Amino acid sequence: MANTQVTLVQIDNYGPWTVTPEPRREVDLQTMQSRLYADLSQLVGNRDGYVFFTRFDNMIAVTNGLDIDDHARVQESIGNRYPVSISLSVAAAPSPVAALDDATAQLQDAGSAQDKGRREILRGEPLSDLERSDDDVQIAHFDVINATGKYTDELNAFDSFITIEQGYAELMRYMRRAHESLSFFVGGDNVIATCPDLDATEYQDAIDHVAESVDVDLQVGVGRASNAHEAGMAAKHALEQCRYNGTQVERASDLAHGD
Numbered sequence: 001m002a003n004t005q006v007t008l009v010q011i012d013n014y015g016p017w018t019v020t021p022e023p024r025r026e027v028d029l030q031t032m033q034s035r036l037y038a039d040l041s042q043l044v045g046n047r048d049g050y051v052f053f054t055r056f057d058n059m060i061a062v063t064n065g066l067d068i069d070d071h072a073r074v075q076e077s078i079g080n081r082y083p084v085s086i087s088l089s090v091a092a093a094p095s096p097v098a099a100l101d102d103a104t105a106q107l108q109d110a111g112s113a114q115d116k117g118r119r120e121i122l123r124g125e126p127l128s129d130l131e132r133s134d135d136d137v138q139i140a141h142f143d144v145i146n147a148t149g150k151y152t153d154e155l156n157a158f159d160s161f162i163t164i165e166q167g168y169a170e171l172m173r174y175m176r177r178a179h180e181s182l183s184f185f186v187g188g189d190n191v192i193a194t195c196p197d198l199d200a201t202e203y204q205d206a207i208d209h210v211a212e213s214v215d216v217d218l219q220v221g222v223g224r225a226s227n228a229h230e231a232g233m234a235a236k237h238a239l240e241q242c243r244y245n246g247t248q249v250e251r252a253s254d255l256a257h258g259d
Contacts, residue, residue, distance in 0.1 A: 002196045002224075003136040005092040005127050006099040006182075007071065008107055009040065009051070009059040012085045012119045033057070036082060043074045048229040050139075050192070052184035057113075060100065060182065062194050062228040063090065064137050067126050075120055090124030092131075095180040096194045135224040140181070140193040140203065141235040142171060145217040145248075147189035164189050167216030174209050192232065198222075203249045219243070222251040 018024050033056040040059060041051045047070055049063040063071070071088050079085050087110070091102035103124060111118035127136070144151070144167060151160040168185045175181040175193055179202055183193035207218045219242040223234025234252035241250040 001133070001135070002094050002138045003064075003092055003127065003131065003133065004062060004094070004096045004099050004138075004194055004196070005064045005066070005090065005136075006096060006103050006194075007044075007049075007061040007063040007066070007124075008089045008100065008103040009061060010087050010089075010107060010113055011036075011057045012087055012121075013114055013116055014057045014084060015114050016116070017084055032082070032084075036078070036084075039078065039081065040074070040086075043077055045229070048227040050194075050228040050232060052182075052186070052192070054184070060184070062096075062137060062139075064092075064127065064132065065227040068122070068124075071122055071126070075122060079120060085120045087118065087121035088123075089121070090126050092125075092127050095196045096182045097176060097180045100182060132226060134226050136226055137228050137231040138195045138198065138222065138224050139228060139231040139235045140195050140198075140220050140222045141232065141239045142183075142191040142193065142207075142218050142220045143239065144189040145219050151189075163216065166214045167210055167218065170210050170214045170216070171206060171218065174206055174213075178209075179206065192235075194228070195222075200249050200251060207248050219248045220250075222249070222253075224253060 018029055037053045044051045044061050047066050049061055049066055051059055051061040053059055075088055089103040089107040091099045093099040106123040110121045151163055168191050171191055172183040175183045179198055181193045181195040183191050186192050203220050211217055221235045221239030221242055223231045225231035238250040238252045
């Protein structure tokens with residue numbers, strides 16, 4: 001049974017900081033945001049988690065295997081490197097959406113994101129070793145079928161981007177609404193979703209919905225493990241089987257059992 005641990009990352013007092021003592025150059029803000037995401041991705045990734053940038057001032061991480069001390073070390077490292085601090089809130093549930101709801105409520109209870117007195121909050125209860133299992137995290141790695149041939153080599157770069165974004169946006173909405181999953185664009189034509197216990201028919205349902213809604217054809221590889229890194233690698237290998245077999249849904253567990 002899936003039991004996803006989610007960490008909400010929020011920059012403290014970021015909006016006011018960007019205009020104090022006067023508005024800062026957008027290029028400097030964009031550079032800082034991208035560097036902050038890169039550092040968080042490495043700090044959490046070195047502990048077998050995933051970080052997704054969402055709005056940059058708010059980021060969402062899958063952190064199964066990270067305890068409260070790991071989170072504190074990440075927080076301290078960012079505080080030492082940047083002119084802004086981050087607050088972290090951790091929660092776990094079989095549904096990634098439910099886990100994020102709980103993590104969000106904990107941080108909101110600590111004060112507004114623009115409250116000068118709310119700095120470096122660290123809240124929540126990470127999963128204990130006794131609560132963890134080998135299949136807590138289910139990661140689905142989607143990509144667009146033949147994106148290069150259909151879009152990159154045929155359309156200008158911006159029109160290709162629009163098409164891919166339409167597919168991502170529809171997948172993101174549908175996976176959240178119908179399947180309690182959190183989906184994130186990760187570049188190129190790739191989307192990674194953290195999911196509850198879903199079967200192959202439910203993934204096919206999402207793929208069919210996107211095809212019917214925005215005419216973008218997807219395929220997906222699915223992996224499960226005790227942490228995001230291992231589940232994500234299994235999903236990548238399953239996705240390669242989609243490409244090799246010409247299928248739309250492959251699950252690493254099925255491949256391992258020869259199904």
